[in-house]
Amino acid sequence: MQAETLAPAPADGVKLIGRAKALIFDVDGTLAETEELHRQAFNHAFVCHGLGWHWDRAVYKNLLRVTGGKERIRAYHATLGAAPPLSDDGIAELHRIKTAYYAELIETGCCPLRPGVAELLAAARARGQRLAIATTTSHGNIDALLSQALGARWAGDFDAVVAGDDVRHKKPAPDVYFEVLARLKLDGSDCVAIEDSRNGLVSASRAGMPVLVVRSMFFRDDDFAGAHMVLDDLSELEGSK
Ligand code: XBP
Ligand code: MG
Numbered sequence: 001m002q003a004e005t006l007a008p009a010p011a012d013g014v015k016l017i018g019r020a021k022a023l024i025f026d027v028d029g030t031l032a033e034t035e036e037l038h039r040q041a042f043n044h045a046f047v048c049h050g051l052g053w054h055w056d057r058a059v060y061k062n063l064l065r066v067t068g069g070k071e072r073i074r075a076y077h078a079t080l081g082a083a084p085p086l087s088d089d090g091i092a093e094l095h096r097i098k099t100a101y102y103a104e105l106i107e108t109g110c111c112p113l114r115p116g117v118a119e120l121l122a123a124a125r126a127r128g129q130r131l132a133i134a135t136t137t138s139h140g141n142i143d144a145l146l147s148q149a150l151g152a153r154w155a156g157d158f159d160a161v162v163a164g165d166d167v168r169h170k171k172p173a174p175d176v177y178f179e180v181l182a183r184l185k186l187d188g189s190d191c192v193a194i195e196d197s198r199n200g201l202v203s204a205s206r207a208g209m210p211v212l213v214v215r216s217m218f219f220r221d222d223d224f225a226g227a228h229m230v231l232d233d234l235s236e237l238e239g240s241k
Pocket of ligand 2: 027030
């Protein structure tokens with residue numbers, strides 16, 4: 001009879017997390033379900049510029065394969081055969097409008113942390129573990145989200161915060177995770193990455209770290225082969241201590 005392969009239970013996630021020296025969090029989709037607000041903010045910028053573009057959820061889901069907002073705009077523009085040219089400055093201006101509107105949306109308080117996130121951050125701090133962020137989005141967007149969710153002094157709890165524009169290549173390249181490891185002076189195997197997308201999983205895995213995936217709105221059906229564990233959200237860890 002063939003042995004059944006069992007998926008790791010949340011208790012394995014608790015063990016994995018408990019023995020890590022540092023927990024490294026992705027932001028979008030992992031700490032909070034921000035991607036829908038990013039989508040609305042991109043559409044706002046397109047209206048402001050009179051472009052006649054609109055990214056519905058299906059289109060956006062597909063475009064999320066391209067990490068980074070400026071890169072995503074450029075990739076979409078390239079799919080429009082006869083579109084007027086869009087310069088790097090034009091893209092940067094669109095992205096500035098998008099970013100300002102995204103911050104306004106976040107400041108309404110409509111985007112709380114996902115279930116189990118605040119509890120995990122508090123438990124990790126109580127255990128003396130270090131916290132870090134490895135994200136594709138910008139420092140401004142991280143600050144907008146975490147000031148709202150954790151208070152203005154949130155950054156004091158994190159030993160490294162590395163954003164997309166701090167590194168040469170965005171996820172799925174490992175640059176952002178390698179930069180976090182360099183700042184923490186740790187090896188990947190000492191840490192756990194917490195991610196919500198295939199691109200994030202690949203990025204962290206290439207930097208040599210085990211990855212715990214939490215499924216999010218747009219990446220729910222991504223291929224997470226290679227993840228240490230896949231959870232619906234981090235609150236699943238709480239019942240298995
Ligand atoms: C998140 C992203 C980001 C956001 C938009 O990826 O790809 O581009 O969608 O942010 P991850 P910006 O969660 O894997 O880090 O517009 O600021 O780039
Ligand atoms: Mg993400």
